[in-house]
Amino acid sequence: xxxxxxxxxxxxxxxxxxxxxxxxxxxxxxxxxxxxxxxxxxxxxxxxxxxxxxxxxxxxxxxxxxxxxxxxxxxxxxxxxxxxxxxxxxxxxxxxxxxxxxxxxxxxxxxxxxxxxxxxxxxxxxxxxxxxxxxxxxxxxxxxxxxxxxxxxxxxxxxxxxxxxxxxxxxxxxxxxxxxxxxxxxxxxxxxxxxxxxxxxxxxxxxxxxxxxxxxxxxxxxxxxxxxxxxxxxxxxxxxxxxxxxxxxxxxxxxxxxxxxxxxxxxxxxxxxxxxxxxxxxxxxxxxxxxxxxxxxxxxxxxxxxxxxxxxxxxxxxxxxxxxxxxxxxxxxxxxxxxxxxxxxxxxxxxxxxxxxxxxxxxxxxxxxxxxxxxxxxxxxxxxxxxxxxxxxxxxxxxxxxxxxxxxxxxxxxxxxxxxxxxxxxxxxxxxxxxxxxxxxxxxxxxxxxxxxxxxxxxxxxxxxxxxxxxxxxxxxxxxxxxxxxxxxxxxxxxxxxxxxxxxxxxxxxxxxxxxxxxxxxxxxxxxxxxxxxxxxxxxxxxxxxxxxxxxxxxxxxxxxxxxxxxxxxx
Amino acid sequence: xxxxxxxxxxxxxxxxxxxxxxxxxxxxxxxxxxxxxxxxxxxxxxxxxxxxxxxxxxxxxxxxxxxxxxxxxxxxxxxxxxxxxxxxxxxxxxxxxxxxxxxxxxxxxxxxxxxxxxxxxxxxxxxxxxxxxxxxxxxxxxxxxxxxxxxxxxxxxxxxxxxxxxxxxxxxxxxxxxxxxxxxxxxxxxxxxxxxxxxxxxx
Numbered sequence: 009x010x011x012x013x014x015x016x017x018x019x020x021x022x023x024x025x026x027x028x029x030x031x032x033x034x035x036x037x038x039x040x041x042x043x044x045x046x047x048x049x050x051x052x053x054x055x056x057x058x059x060x061x062x063x064x065x066x067x068x069x070x071x072x073x074x075x076x077x078x079x080x081x082x083x084x085x086x087x088x089x090x091x092x093x094x095x096x097x098x099x100x101x102x103x104x105x106x107x108x109x110x111x112x113x114x115x116x117x118x119x120x121x122x123x124x125x126x127x128x129x130x131x132x133x134x135x136x137x138x139x140x141x142x143x144x145x146x147x148x149x150x151x152x153x154x155x156x157x158x159x160x161x162x163x164x165x166x167x168x169x170x171x172x173x174x175x176x177x178x179x180x181x182x183x184x185x186x187x188x189x190x191x192x193x194x195x196x197x198x199x200x201x202x203x204x205x206x207x208x209x210x211x212x213x214x215x216x217x218x219x220x221x222x223x224x225x226x227x228x229x230x231x232x233x234x235x236x237x238x239x240x241x242x243x244x245x246x247x248x249x250x251x252x253x254x255x256x257x258x259x260x261x262x263x264x265x266x267x268x269x270x271x272x273x274x275x276x277x278x279x280x281x282x283x284x285x286x287x288x289x290x291x292x293x294x295x296x297x298x299x300x301x302x303x304x305x306x307x308x309x310x311x312x313x314x315x316x317x318x319x320x321x322x323x324x325x326x327x328x329x330x331x332x333x334x335x336x337x338x339x340x341x342x343x344x345x346x347x348x349x350x351x352x353x354x355x356x357x358x359x360x361x362x363x364x365x366x367x368x369x370x371x372x373x374x375x376x377x378x379x380x381x382x383x384x385x386x387x388x389x390x391x392x393x394x395x396x397x398x399x400x401x402x403x404x405x406x407x408x409x410x411x412x413x414x415x416x417x418x419x420x421x422x423x424x425x426x427x428x429x430x431x432x433x434x435x436x437x438x439x440x441x442x443x444x445x446x447x448x449x450x451x452x453x454x455x456x457x458x459x460x461x462x463x464x465x466x467x468x469x470x471x472x473x474x475x476x477x478x479x480x481x482x483x484x485x486x487x488x489x490x491x492x493x494x495x496x497x498x499x500x501x502x503x504x505x506x507x508x509x510x511x512x513x514x515x516x517x518x519x520x521x522x523x524x525x526x527x528x529x530x531x532x533x534x535x536x537x538x539x540x541x542x543x544x545x546x547x548x549x550x551x552x553x554x555x556x557x558x559x560x561x562x563x564x565x566x567x568x569x570x571x572x573x574x575x576x577x578x579x
Numbered sequence: 580x581x582x583x584x585x586x587x588x589x590x591x592x593x594x595x596x597x598x599x600x601x602x603x604x605x606x607x608x609x610x611x612x613x614x615x616x617x618x619x620x621x622x623x624x625x626x627x628x629x630x631x632x633x634x635x636x637x638x639x640x641x642x643x644x645x646x647x648x649x650x651x652x653x654x655x656x657x658x659x660x661x662x663x664x665x666x667x668x669x670x671x672x673x674x675x676x677x678x679x680x681x682x683x684x685x686x687x688x689x690x691x692x693x694x695x696x697x698x699x700x701x702x703x704x705x706x707x708x709x710x711x712x713x714x715x716x717x718x719x720x721x722x723x724x725x726x727x728x729x730x731x732x733x734x735x736x737x738x739x740x741x742x743x744x745x746x747x748x749x750x751x752x753x754x755x756x757x758x759x760x761x762x763x764x765x766x767x768x769x770x771x772x773x774x775x776x777x778x779x780x781x782x
């Protein structure tokens with residue numbers, strides 16, 4: 009490395025997941041000197057999105073279980089007598105049970121995937137140059153893929169959207185509306201009418217059902233004002249409560265699984281009403297469903313906050329390993345870190361993402377797991393006139409003890425997959441390995457691609473071309489006290505949780521930021537760049553630029569002032 | 580989002596090793612300042628300059644790296660939706676030239692394939708310390724099919740030319756694209772920023 013890191017900061021942030029990145033941005037915005045590092049070569053940690061080649065190297069790392077031994081100068085000798093060290097983990101242990109299946113070999117788009125597969129995994133030995141060339145072409149083609157490790161959606165009135173707008177970080181990202189909400193019932197996928205227009209236009213609902221549903225949804229919008237209507241049902245589940253309402257089984261199913269997005273047993277009446285209200289409240293802000301998806305995948309979002317942190321002076325360093333935290337014995341506080349080069353970096357606050365702690369620190373922590381599957385398919389689970397639909401589908405659990413599976417289907421306009429294919433993400437809380445949890449749902453919705461010609465043109469289900477399963481550690485619900493011996497100025501950030509929205513990350517970030525910078529505003533809007541530039545005649549050098557000499561440039565074409573902000577949220 | 584005071588808006592992104600003078604180029608062009616002053620970049624996301632070319636107002640939004648290039652940690656989202664890239668090296672620093680292929684790899688990976696890339700050798704005011712000959716840079720840029728220019732942010736040599744030529748090329752490119760896509764269907768992947776999405780309500 010040509011450049012050395014400065015050796016003193018106010019806040020050192022280890023890990024570039026969403027909560028860490030938000031905190032880094034907030035601290036930097038408040039004038040703290042921030043160092044933000046990640047031992048990986050990419051941003052986002054378990055919140056990242058990968059191109060196909062990026063995913064393959066990620067797979068390699070997690071499948072081979074290779075212990076990457078980095079040659080680091082020993083840190084032990086750098087610890088002084090009045091100090092102790094908390095060693096950090098060198099290996100990410102949050103991903104387990106990784107399995108990959110490739111179904112299509114010679115189909116037009118997918119044969120390419122297989123070439124890449126062969127190419128990178130078995131290192132195509134002595135194959136004709138043409139094939140290697142094709143593999144390379146395929147790699148660049150497949151690099152259009154953006155595979156999220158976790159797929160979440162943004163509630164259009166959720167905390168993350170509010171934060172993106174407030175902090176102006178929204179200017180770094182673009183979004184697409186989720187176009188439809190789907191339900192899976194009696195073996196069929198159907199669209200759930202949820203907006204007023206949807207309900208009225210629905211062909212699957214009867215006139216009576218339309219009235220019933222509208223009446224119920226209108227009540228849910230303001231349920232808090234009518235406590236007498238639900239007070240008597242507070243003790244029972246939302247599922248039981250829906251049965252007492254004037255709703256057909258059809259409608260009960262839609263409300264329970266697709267609107268409140270809960271299950272028969274998981275929510276009380278109040279929880280269900282709150283979830284329904286939240287859904288309706290988010291509806292229509294940006295489109296016909298309550299959700300947005302970031303173009304190029306979820307992995308863009310942490311990076312957007314990192315950019316903001318950097319704009320305010322935060323220093324960024326990927327591929328940078330922190331070997332240990334240095335604790336002062338007397339005060340019990342952490343005072344520095346020692347990095348892979350043996351450099352000691354002093355700071356006041358230390359923010360560490362859960363996966364960086366060693367087994368010693370986490371020996372008493374109980375983690376949950378998230379089961380994930382990523383599929384590439386050749387058509388949508390529900391075909392319509394437009395092939396550019398972005399859908400969310402909840403498949404209820406079949407047996408007790410299992411969890412509902414959330415399915416998000418992305419089309420090529422999200423910039424996450426190739427035209428003519430769909431990228432499908434399945435997520436649920438784990439009860440077993442990811443494949444055991446999710447394969448039954450995959451089998452219900454898709455049929456594996458086979459090389460045999462299919463006689464009838466119209467195949468019922470979309471064909472499965474490629475599938476990946478893995479389990480991810482869910483550290484979201486871990487109490488800080490369960491980590492062993494952490495100094496008070498070491499803060500813990502969790503990895504992604506299983507929920508659909510990003511509220512947990514934002515809440516966590518704001519709470520930790522308040523501990524680091526009490527009484528400071530959380531991510532206030534930065535000055536508008538358009539306000540900084542004035543036109544050529546009334547050039548005003550900023551106060552800090554005492555040495556600057558404005559130049560009279562006669563050949564400049566006419567400049568014009570532009571002080572307006574075109575990106576003012578039009579709420 | 581009322582009537583905007585321009586005919587074209589382009590996002591131009593600067594990349595290249597730390598210390599080659601990216602910020603100086605931007606400041607020189609947008610404010611006529613040199614040196615830009617160290618503290619001045621804090622909190623400045625991008626700079627704006629509106630120029631007039633053949634009677635048309637062209638608004639250039641010029642983005643700087645925010646220092647993330649220092650440890651090779653530029654966010655991918657920085658490259659997204661850029662119309663043009665200015666890949667900068669320092670003619671007095673061999674190392675900054677040798678890193679160009681690495682930068683090109685990033686461009687290929689993260690930037691749109693329609694992006695226009697310009698290679699800029701900065702600091703020609705320090706000609707006596709030159710380490711990268713013009714010929715080498717020309718050969719390199721030709722091989723990579725890039726437009727090439729040498730500048731001095733300090734002496735203001737070729738800085739105007741760099742941005743104005745680029746603006747001209749972006750205009751003609753934009754015209755061609757509208758001709759090709761004369762059907763006004765939105766391109767796949769054309770997302771919206773939050774604030775541009777329209778609002779309507781459930782009731």
